[in-house]
Amino acid sequence: MDANMEVHVAADGGGAFADLAEAVREAQPGAVIRLESGSYRLPAPLLLSRPLALVGAGVEQTRLIGADEGYVLRVDGAGAFAIRDLTIAHEGLAAANGVEVAAGEVELSRCYFTGGRRQDATNDGGHGLHITGHAHGVVTDCEATGNAGHGILISEQAEAVLEANHCRENDASGLAYAGEAGGAARRNECGGNGQSAIEVADQARPALERNTCSGNAMHGIEIGGASSATARQNTCRENDQVGIFVVNQASPLLEDNVCERNQACGIAYTEQAHGSARGNQCNANGQYGIHAAGTSAPVLTGNSCHGNRRCGIAYGASAAGAAVANACNRNESDGITVAAQAHPTLDGNHCRNNTSSGLAFTEEAAGAALRNTCVGGQFGIYLNTVAHPTLLGNVCRQSSEAGIGYFDSSGGEARQNSCTDGDRIGIFVAAHARPILDGNVCSGNRVDTVVHGKDTGGLLH
Numbered sequence: 001m002d003a004n005m006e007v008h009v010a011a012d013g014g015g016a017f018a019d020l021a022e023a024v025r026e027a028q029p030g031a032v033i034r035l036e037s038g039s040y041r042l043p044a045p046l047l048l049s050r051p052l053a054l055v056g057a058g059v060e061q062t063r064l065i066g067a068d069e070g071y072v073l074r075v076d077g078a079g080a081f082a083i084r085d086l087t088i089a090h091e092g093l094a095a096a097n098g099v100e101v102a103a104g105e106v107e108l109s110r111c112y113f114t115g116g117r118r119q120d121a122t123n124d125g126g127h128g129l130h131i132t133g134h135a136h137g138v139v140t141d142c143e144a145t146g147n148a149g150h151g152i153l154i155s156e157q158a159e160a161v162l163e164a165n166h167c168r169e170n171d172a173s174g175l176a177y178a179g180e181a182g183g184a185a186r187r188n189e190c191g192g193n194g195q196s197a198i199e200v201a202d203q204a205r206p207a208l209e210r211n212t213c214s215g216n217a218m219h220g221i222e223i224g225g226a227s228s229a230t231a232r233q234n235t236c237r238e239n240d241q242v243g244i245f246v247v248n249q250a251s252p253l254l255e256d257n258v259c260e261r262n263q264a265c266g267i268a269y270t271e272q273a274h275g276s277a278r279g280n281q282c283n284a285n286g287q288y289g290i291h292a293a294g295t296s297a298p299v300l301t302g303n304s305c306h307g308n309r310r311c312g313i314a315y316g317a318s319a320a321g322a323a324v325a326n327a328c329n330r331n332e333s334d335g336i337t338v339a340a341q342a343h344p345t346l347d348g349n350h351c352r353n354n355t356s357s358g359l360a361f362t363e364e365a366a367g368a369a370l371r372n373t374c375v376g377g378q379f380g381i382y383l384n385t386v387a388h389p390t391l392l393g394n395v396c397r398q399s400s401e402a403g404i405g406y407f408d409s410s411g412g413e414a415r416q417n418s419c420t421d422g423d424r425i426g427i428f429v430a431a432h433a434r435p436i437l438d439g440n441v442c443s444g445n446r447v448d449t450v451v452h453g454k455d456t457g458g459l460l461h
Contacts, residue, residue, distance in 0.1 A: 005031040011038025020046065020064075027052055029079065035086065037061035045071050045096075051079030051104070056086035059112040059143070067092035075135070076102040083108045090115035095124075098147065101131040101158075108139045116147035118171075127153045128170065131160050137183075138163075145169050151193070154181040154206070161186070168192050174216070177204035177229070184209065191215045196222040197239070200229045200250075207232070214238050219245040220259065223252045228275075230255070237261055242268045243282070246298070251275035260284050266305070269296035274321065276301065283307050288314040289328065292344070297321035306330050311360075312351070315342035320367070324348055334360040334382070335374065338389070343367035352376055358396065361387035361410070369394055379405045380419060383433075388412035397421050402451075403442065406433035413438070420444045425451045 009015040009023045017023040020040050023033050024047075032053040038061075045068050048054075054073075056062025064086055066072035072090050075081050081104050088098045088111060098113040113128030126149030131137045137160040144151030144167045151167030151174045154160045160183040167174030167190045174190030176199040177183075184207040190197035197213030200206060202225040213220035213236045220236025223229050224247040231252060236243035236259045243259030243266045246252060254277040259266030266282025269275075271294040280303045282289035289305025289312045292298055297320040305312030305328045312328025312335045319342045328335035328351045335351025335358045338344060343366040351358035351374045358374025360382045361367075368390040374380035380396025383389070384407040391414040396403035403419025404427045411434040419426035419442045426442025429435060431453035442449035 006034060007031060008034050008036060009040075010036045011040050024048060024052065035062045035064075039063045039065055042066045042068075042072065044068060046073045048073070048075045048081055049077040051077070051081055053082035053084070054086060055082070055084045058085050059087045059110065063087040063089060065089050065091055066096070067094060069094040069096055071097045071100045073098070074100040074102065075104055075106050076100075077104050079104055081106040083111055085110045087112040087114070089113075090117060093117065095119040095126065097125055097130045097149070098128045098144075099130070101129075101135045101137055102133045103135050105136045106131070106138075108137065109141055111142045113142065113144040113151070114146045116149050118148040125149055126171070127151070128167075129153070130155065131158045132156045132179075133158060136160065140164055143167070144174070147171065150174070150176040150199070151190070152176070153178065154183060154204075155179045156181065159183045163187055165189075167197075170194065173197065173199040173222075174213075175199070176201070177206045178202050179204060182206055186210055188212070193217065196220065196245070197236070198222070199224075200227045200252075201225045203227060205229055209233055211235070212237075213243075216240065219243070220262065221245070222247070223250045224248040225250060227252060229253075232256055234258070236266075239263070242266070243285070244268075245270075246273040246275065246296075247271050248273065253278075255279055257281070259289075262286065265289070265291045266308070267291070268293070269298045269319070270294040272296065274298055278302055280304070282312075285309065288312070289331070290314070291316070292319035292321060292342070293317045294319065297344075300324065300326055302326065305335075308332065311335065311337045312354070313337075313349075314339070315344050315365075315367075316340045318342060320344050322347065326350075327352075328358075329353055331355070334358070335377075336360070337362065338365040338367060338387075339363050340365065343389075345370065346372055348372065350375075357382040359394075361389050361412075363387065365389060366412070368392065373397075374399075376400075379403070380422075381405070381417075382407070383410035383412070383435075384408045386410060391415070391417055393417065395420075398423075400424065402426065402428040403445070404428070404440075406430055406435050409433060411435050415439050417441070422446070425449075427451070429453065
């Protein structure tokens with residue numbers, strides 16, 4: 001903006017123009033319209049169709065207030081626009097967004113968006129800030145609070161960088177990307193929202209980095225549709241459901257995030273979701289550190305899943321994929337559990353001092369466990385019902401019951417495993433279990449090496 005093209009507007013009409021609408025109509029492209037302190041009640045929605053800058057005296061001093069349907073302020077034109085140091089508030093019962101950006105390149109900084117109201121019939125709109133179409137935006141140091149929709153929504157083919165914003169207590173999510181939208185969200189704080197802190201849908205592909213997502217009614221970050229978003233170094237803490245939730249056909253990269261003390265899981269995949277999760281810390285969650293359900297097939301590598309109320313990593317339904325070199329310690333049930341018809345590959349994981357088992361395969365679970373290390377707990381590897389995985393080259397040490405325990409009619413193969421230094425038995429096989437055991441080493445166990453159910457004398461149940 002050309003600083004020489006500056007005009008002043010006063011809320012009482014004492015500036016160069018009678019009101020803001022007149023200033024917008026009369027200002028030349030590139031002008032800076034400086035709004036003095038006060039409340040500007042707009043008689044109609046305000047449209048910026050030529051490049052302009054609206055600059056207030058600060059969000060506490062300068063307020064644009066609208067009550068009409070649609071929007072309070074809309075940017076829809078070619079060129080560069082700027083909106084700074086303003087509160088944009090919608091009041092009344094009409095459905096409207098606070099600010100809409102449909103075209104152009106806009107910079108919004110140090111603004112406050114509030115009062116967006118949704119359509120009752122369609123539940124559309126009601127966002128504090130909506131950037132859409134092919135618009136480009138940079139939004140920094142803004143706050144979106146108390147909107148009936150999202151705090152900030154980026155949709156269609158819009159591209160936006162959202163940095164150091166605060167999005168709180170919106171009825172939907174704090175930040176949302178939809179359609180084919182892109183850009184980046186960095187260092188934003190989103191808490192107390194009615195859905196998720198950050199929601200990514202459809203084919204949107206933002207980079208989510210170093211955001212803080214806490215205390216939301218659903219998830220910290222939700223990634224769905226066919227999104228291939230990336231999420232790095234975000235903190236998702238104390239949300240009512242999941243820290244990072246991946247659904248539909250989404251295939252994000254989740255890397256170095258902290259997902260802790262969420263009521264359900266740190267990270268969860270369901271439906272046909274896939275993608276990779278690397279180096280995340282998923283600790284002290286109400287159920288699982290990481291959960292894969294549906295037909296999801298994520299690749300989980302080098303994650304830490306400690307101290308969760310149930311398991312470090314859990315697979316259910318028909319989930320597959322791979323878990324490689326994860327650490328799952330001190331969980332209140334199993335380090336890694338595979339249930340239902342899940343069939344992942346578990347390779348090189350470390351599971352220490354979990355209450356029940358290092359690895360557990362239940363129901364009809366299959367898949368493979370290769371080169372895992374299980375220390376402590378009741379069982380190194382526990383199998384029941386008709387589970388039938390392949391166990392190859394695992395190390396099970398210091399178990400209180402058995403290094404490997406086959407119960408019910410479980411089976412599969414156990415080859416070249418090491419079951420040592422346990423309080424009782426190296427490998428236990430119940431009366432109806434039918435595993436193939438080959439080349440396993442069972443030494444240093446206090447009771448016996450390999451025990452079949454008919455020989456236990458009630459020792460194990």
